[in-house]
Amino acid sequence: MKDHPEAMQQKMLHLFKTHERELQEDVILHARMVDWITLHGYLQLALRHPQTTGSTRRFVEEVCLRIEQAALAKGVMDAEMIEYLRRDQQQVEAQARARRTQ
Numbered sequence: 001m002k003d004h005p006e007a008m009q010q011k012m013l014h015l016f017k018t019h020e021r022e023l024q025e026d027v028i029l030h031a032r033m034v035d036w037i038t039l040h041g042y043l044q045l046a047l048r049h050p051q052t053t054g055s056t057r058r059f060v061e062e063v064c065l066r067i068e069q070a071a072l073a074k075g076v077m078d079a080e081m082i083e084y085l086r087r088d089q090q091q092v093e094a095q096a097r098a099r100r101t102q
Contacts, residue, residue, distance in 0.1 A: 033074055040067040044089055048096060 016023060031039075043064050046052050052060060071077035 033071065033076055036067045037071060037076065040064055040071075043067075044085070047089060048092055050096065050100060 043060050046060055047057065047064075068077065068082050072079070072082070
């Protein structure tokens with residue numbers, strides 16, 4: 001099936017529809033804060049991709065926000081650092097949009 005992306009997409013859609021209730025359940029994931037910070041970095045990179053739009057984008061932004069809140073609560077990030085990361089993210093995204101329109 002790996003050679004048939006359309007078939008895999010259909011399989012995923014079927015599983016997601018079949019397990020719609022389970023997809024809405026909360027899942028607790030235990031990880032070290034350093035792992036969450038690393039994930040945050042990768043999610044920031046994902047936000048820079050032009051196809052990260054709509055509900056996917058909103059979900060990624062929400063996860064980033066939750067990681068930032070946890071990092072603030074643990075004291076491993078402060079408000080100034082988070083503001084810097086957000087400004088940097090906006091600048092990089094603006095530059096990428098400008099390059100795509102050239």
